[in-house]
Amino acid sequence: MSKLKRHPPHIDRRDWLAPLPAATRFSFRGSSEAAAAASRALGVELSQVACRAHVAGERAALWLGPDEQLLIGAESEAATLRDSLTVALGDIPHSLVDISHRQVAFVVHGAHAEWLLQSGCPLDLELSHFPVGMCTRTVFLKAEIVLWRTAPDTFRLEVWRSFAEYVTSLLAEAAIELSA
Amino acid sequence: MLIIDCPYCGPRPEPEFAHGGQAHVARPADPSQATDQEWLEFLYLRHNTRGVFAERWRHARGCGRFFNALRDTTTDHFLATYRAGEKPPVLPAGGAR
Amino acid sequence: MSALRTAAGGRIDRTQRLTFTFDGRRYQGFAGDTLASALLANGVHLMGRSFKYHRPRGVLGAGAEEPNALVTVNRDIARHTPNLRATQVELYDGLVAESQHRWPSLTFDVGAINNLLSPFLPAGFYNKTFMWPRSAWHKVWEPPIRAAAGLGVAPTLPDPDRYAQQFAHCDVLVVGAGPAGLAAALAAATAGARVILCDEQAEMGGSLLSERDATIDGQPAAAWADATLARLAAMKRVRLLPRTTAFGYFPHNNIGLSERITEHLAQPSPSAPRERMWQVRAHEVVIATGAIERPLLFPGNDLPGVMLASAARTYLNRYGVRVGTRAVIAAGSDSAFAAAVDLAAAGIQIAAIADVRAPNAVDGPGLAAARAAGLPIRSSATVLAATGKLRIAAVKLGSVASNGNVSPTETLACDVLLMSGGFTPSVHLHSQSRGKLAFNEELGAFVPAATAERSRSVGSCRGINGLAASLEDGAVAGAAAATATGHAATAPRFVASALDAGIDGVPGALPQLAAAIPPAKAFVDFQNDVTTRDLALARREGFESIEHIKRYTTTGMATDQGKTSGLNALGFVAAESDRRIGEVGLTTYRMPYTPVTFGAFAGFARGDQFDPVRKTPSHDWTVARGGVFEDVGMWKRTRFFPLGREDMHAAVDRECLGVRNSVGMFDASTLGKIEVVGKDAAEFLNRFYVNNWSSLAPGRSRYGILLRDDGFVYDDGVIGRLAADRFHVTTTTGGAARVFGMMEDYIQTEWTDLSVWITSTTEQWSVVAVQGPRARDVLTKLVTGIDLSPTALPHMAIAHGEICGIPLMLFRVSFSGELGFEVNVPADYGTLVWEAIHDAGQEFGITPYGTEAMHVLRAEKGYIIVGQDTDGTMTPDDAAVAWAIGKTKPDFIGKRGLERPALKAAGRKQLVGLQTVDPKVVLEEGAQVVVTANQPVPYVMIGYVTSSYHSAALGRSIALAAVADGRARMGEILYVAMPGGDIPVKIVSPVFYDPQGARINV
The missing domain is CATH 3.50.50.60 (FAD/NAD(P)-binding domain)
Structure with missing residues (x-):
């Protein structure tokens, strides 16, 4: 299957933008009991603190809501993750839905990353207000995005596939003046 | 653009939110027992308060949660936000800014 | 450089000489100049004509408050910006600026006839004169008035800037x-x-x-x-x-x-x-x-050369420009003295300083400084009038006696008059x-x-x-x-x-104004051409509230927002009505403070970036084949795939016949998809949709209808049960977000007892609908792990397998009335699968079809589209889908609403089919259905056409309509009212094609 041609939305690599490879993604919903079980299966502690992401190796869990986490793993781990989570959760009420293809990811990085994102995101992205490890669903102008700061000058964006072109082209528009 | 204090995420900008109309309008537990008048009131009759108004918001492009807020409709200032299912907080006399 | 420019000082860079043109004449200025300062350095005061009377106007101020010197800066034909304040236009080399609102030239303007006609153009003139007939306003009166009054001209080309x-x-x-x-x-x-x-x-x-x-x-x-x-x-x-x-x-x-x-x-x-x-x-x-400094109100106060004292000081000290050679200064605050002292030191002759303040307020530091400089001071003075044509030539001064009487004293020649009425x-x-x-x-x-x-x-x-x-x-x-x-x-x-301006001021008119000669005008609002007489007239006509006076006279309106005029208008009205200014009140300040361009408001939201353009996996393939798209919400959906020179009707006919006769393929990826998961998933759907979901077995699907609690149809879609605790819900393309939000609302706030969660999977799945009698033959070539036979996979069944080696969720479902499948694959593989199905279908002549053919095919079967055949006031019974309702359920959203008397009353509009008597006539969607032809206007309308197409399969037109008591009218001839004549139609069943449904179950 991995040899088959995938057609993810086209994203141009730029000095300040790097598309990320395909990944396994699950939308996880459930109580704190379910989250605890999922944490054990995943090897990543699901944050109980709002808007925080936890990472272990290639796996990450992003708090998106009080009963909602975005779980991310390597593309090759889809079956492993699903199976281990399903076993660990057993009868604990939860919802696990594969959304690997629903969205695409890219990083905006470099000295101008914050400036570029503030061209369309109304949150305060200064490091003291949006620290490394913070993640949230928010907006970039007319698109919904998940924004996650992974380093002081690096943000990961998760965008529904049909909105990716809109978000990246607007970022590119904002970046034009930086090339002057 | 208002700033709205999501009970789960903290203060966030208005474009992340969807307004949900008047708060504390309970759907009758057994609609089949509701009279036509009661059902009409549930469906259509809403207050248009000048002053402090309890209303629903959803942090639709954030944590996704519905919650309630007390907003002064004359100033657009929020006096409180609280989770769905909770009672509105009692405001200090004279209100707050 | 001109003698008006000082030798040194100020913020300009005298080493950077710039050339610019104003009204075609070339001038020179320096880096750091504004257009206004550079023109003044060249002795040009006349910079515009006024809004209503076309009076010659010079620059009044030095900043954002400037009401007169509005110019157009013309970079090129597309970059042509009107109504800029010359005081805010920074000079650059090659700048091209033009005055506005004059013809043929600024110095000779035909429109100035309005000034002579001004006794006939008082406040409220438009309202009084052009009231009747109402219909004449747009055609007769407005065009010439707009041309004669008004400001700059907007560019007509698209803005090329970002x-x-x-x-x-x-x-x-x-x-x-x-x-x-x-x-x-x-x-x-x-x-x-x-x-x-x-x-x-x-x-x-x-x-x-x-x-x-x-x-x-x-x-x-x-x-x-x-x-x-x-x-x-x-x-x-x-x-x-x-x-x-x-x-x-x-x-x-x-x-x-x-x-x-x-x-x-x-x-x-x-x-x-x-x-x-x-x-x-x-x-x-x-x-x-x-x-902002205030002008003083006296006749001729708008002549070029009459300006604010603080502005003259700014031009001198900041831009190194002497605004004239001989100045008269009307002092209502110490600002005027500071200006006089600075101007005199720069070599400008001060003809006189007329101190117009009340005598007991005069003895401040300003007066002392002026005395020390040996400047000629007239105390207890007033300005009777400024005179001149295109530039001030003289000032008539008077003295004010202690009893308030004014007597003329002297006439002083000058080329500038600086005024300070205090600061607002x-x-x-x-x-x-x-x-x-x-x-x-x-x-x-x-x-x-x-x-x-x-x-x-x-x-x-x-x-x-x-x-x-x-x-x-x-x-x-x-x-x-x-x-x-x-x-x-x-x-x-x-x-x-510093030599401070003090807190003195003279709001409103100077004392002599009541005695002024009638034709002389004292302007309050320079930009809107409002005089003291307009304000007095408004008062005489009974306007007391300042808000009413503002609207009647237009004082303080538009881009000016009363920056220089507001307090003077209040002061004048207060004096006229024997009130204090505080009692007159204040009008509301509107944003923006100064005009903001449309470009700035639009920002990035232009062209392709105005809205997200959502594309499906078949998009590029379709573009390469010349497919035609339509916008559905933010989605681009293929409307039809023309071959050669086909027009839409030919393409749609061919696409429909391709599906009916063999097989077609359609990109259905935009359908909303929601995965509903949890042990109470079925109970949640029981309460949410009208149907009974408990009885739906895993691996099966069902057509679901969603109402609002008022009983009206809100959305629909096929819902499949993937497992006991997992459902795959589809919604209309446009309804995906709102259905999702409505589900969250009920889960979070109404039915908190349920263990259920929802996740949007709209974009997780790419969907290809393969429809037609040969659909199974096509998929058999590609699908593994699923028995596609009718017994193993009957209509409305779901199965999982692989297609081209890709995980497949296959729905046996039809929106065409033919044998049909919907191929769901993870979206990154959508393009590959689309192309594979197209290739595999070649031997059957597979026809890619678009939304237009999809609409015709479903209408031939009488399948509704929510939002087209329903309008938010239709019940399931009205829409002929009441069969879907789970009758034994205790409650669902809309169940109680359906019991409302009005929703059960006779005479409701019901969905029916229409056949035109002439099969070639295709009705217009939205046209009204009437009982008899040629009624007297207004017609009695009993319904309307919701969908109308030419059906290639039936060789005639078909239509769906909502008609009062429609189902009781089967076979009746009614009419569809049209301007070209009422069209006879027969009421028929909405199912035009294969009413037995035999073609689906093969």
Whole structure:
């Protein structure tokens, strides 16, 4: 299957933008009991603190809501993750839905990353207000995005596939003046 | 653009939110027992308060949660936000800014 | 360079000589000039014609308050910007500017006839004269009036420039970089607060740049401003935004800033945006917007050469320009004395200073300075009139006796008349923020009172007088603002000296005005051409409220927002009505403070970036084959795939027949998809949709209908049960987001007892609908792991397997009435699978079809489209889908609503089919259904056409319609009313094709 041609939305690599490879993604919903079980299966502690992401190796869990986490793993781990989570959760009420293809990811990085994102995101992205490890669903102008700061000058964006072109082209528009 | 204090995420900008109309309008537990008048009131009759108004918001492009807020409709200032299912907080006399 | 330019001094760069043209004539100026200062240096005062009377007008001010000198700057045919204030247009080499609103030229303007006709053009003239007949307004009266009155002309080509936008956050936003603003910014920034300081001018410093002798901490004022700005610029958490106007104060300390980035450059970089719209969220706002000097009201006060004293001082001290050679100065405040002293020192002859203040208020530092300079002073004086044609030539002065009587004294020749009626605090932003204003009797002006937001007004915008006091006021507020954001601050202290303007002022008319000769006009609002007589007329006609007077006379309206006119209008009305100004009240200040371009508001949202353009996996394939798209919400959906020169009708006919006769393929990826998971998933859907879901076995699907609680159809779609606790719900393309939100609402707030969650999977799955009698033959070639036979996979069954080696979720489902499948694969594989199905279908002549054919195919079967065949007031019974309702359920959304009497009453509009008597006639969607033809107007309408197409399969037109009691009218002939004649139609079943449904179950 991995040899088959995938057609993810086209994203141009730029000095300040790097598309990320395909990944396994699950939308996880459930109580704190379910989250605890999922944490054990995943090897990543699901944050109980709002808007925080936890990472272990290639796996990450992003708090998106009080009963909602975005779980991310390597593309090759889809079956492993699903199976281990399903076993660990057993009868604990939860919802696990594969959304690997629903969205695409890219990083905006470099000295101008914050400036570029503030061209369309109304949150305060200064490091003291949006620290490394913070993640949230928010907006970039007319698109919904998940924004996650992974380093002081690096943000990961998760965008529904049909909105990716809109978000990246607007970022590119904002970046034009930086090339002057 | 208002700033709205999501009970789960903290203060966030208005474009992340969807307004949900008047708060504390309970759907009758057994609609089949509701009279036509009661059902009409549930469906259509809403207050248009000048002053402090309890209303629903959803942090639709954030944590996704519905919650309630007390907003002064004359100033657009929020006096409180609280989770769905909770009672509105009692405001200090004279209100707050 | 002209003799009007000083040899040295000011903020211009005399080493950078610039050439520009105004109305086709070439002039020279210097870097640092504005268009206004450069024209004045060339002796040009006449810069425009007035709005209504076409009176010659010169520059009145030196900044944003300028009401007269509105010009068009013409970079090229597409970059042609009208209505710019010449006082704000920065000079660049090659600048081309034109005056406006004159023909054939500024010096000879035919429209000036309006000035002679002015007795017939009083306030309210339009309202009175052009009322009747109403229909004549647009055609007869408006065009010539618009041409004769009005300002610049908008460009007709698309704007070629780019506009940027930015969100920004700070602890303290300081608006205005004059003395108070600089002090506030310094106080807040040194405490470590995140500070944004913006100023509308090219150079920050405000009034400090216009001072000659003022000092701060021993430095000349302008040098102190330079040093302070350098300190601020070096701080990491400070952002300085010159050329940036705070135009609007929005709730919760959200301030709109418009930054002009390239407007001042001769050769803007193509990579630079022209302007940037900032949306700043500030914890604390310091408003330091200064004050604007007022004109005095006397006949001829609008002649070119009559200007504000502070403006003349700015032109001299900041731009090195003498505004004339011989000046008369009308002093209503000490500002006029400061101007007189500076101008005299620069070699301008001061013919006289007429002190128009009340005698007991005159003996201040200004008078002393003028005396010390040996300038001729007339106390207890007044200006009777200014005279001249295209430029002031003389001033008639009078004296005011202690009993108030005015007598003429002398006529003085001059080429400029400088006036100072006192200063009006710029309270616009405070007022926009819903802050209260209070009239201060001592100042004679409205000043900020209670705030509505976290803001502080400082310096002269709140009536603080003088340099030292403004610095202190700003410093204290800046420190307090920083402290409020958690950055403990102390206010820096400054030692300053200056010749201050004082708090005197003369709002309203000068004393002689009542005795003035009738044809002479004293202008209150220069931009809107409102005179004292217009205000008096409004009063005589019974307007008392200042809001009514404003609208009747237009004073203080439009882009000017009363910057120079507001208080004078109030003062005049107050005197006329024997009230105090505070009692007259104040009109509301509207945003924007000064005009903001549409480009700045649009920002990035233009062309393809106006909205997200959502594309499906077949998009590029379709583009390559010349497919035609339509917009459905933000989605691009293929409408049809023309072959060769086919038009839409030919293509749609062919696509429909392709499906009916063999097989077609359709990209259905845009359908909304929601995965509903949890042990109570079935119970949730039982309560949410009208249908019974408990009885649906895993591996099976069902057509679901969603109502609102009022009983009306809201959405529909096929829902499949993937497992006992997992459902795959589909929604209409347009309804995906709102159905998802509605589900969350009921889960979170109504049925908190249920263990169920929902996840949007719309974009997880790419969907290809394969429809037609050969659909199974096509998929058999590609699908593995699923028995496609009718018994193993009957209509409405679901199975999982693989297609082309890709995980497949296969629905056996039909929206065409033919044998049909919907192939769901993870979206990254959608393109591959689409192409594979197309290839595999070649031997069957597979036909890609678009939304138009899809609509025809479903209409032939009488399948409704929610939102097209329903309109938000139709029940399931009206829409002929009541069979879907689970009758035994205790409750579902809309169940109680359906019991409402009106929803069960006779005469409701029901969905039926229509057949035109002439099969070639295709009805218009939305056309009205009537019982008899040729009725007297208005027709009695009993329904309307909801869907109408030509059906290739049936060889005739078909239509669906909502008709009152429609199902009881089967076989009746009714009419569809059209302008070309009423069209006879027969009421039939909405199922036109294969009513037995035999073709689906094969």
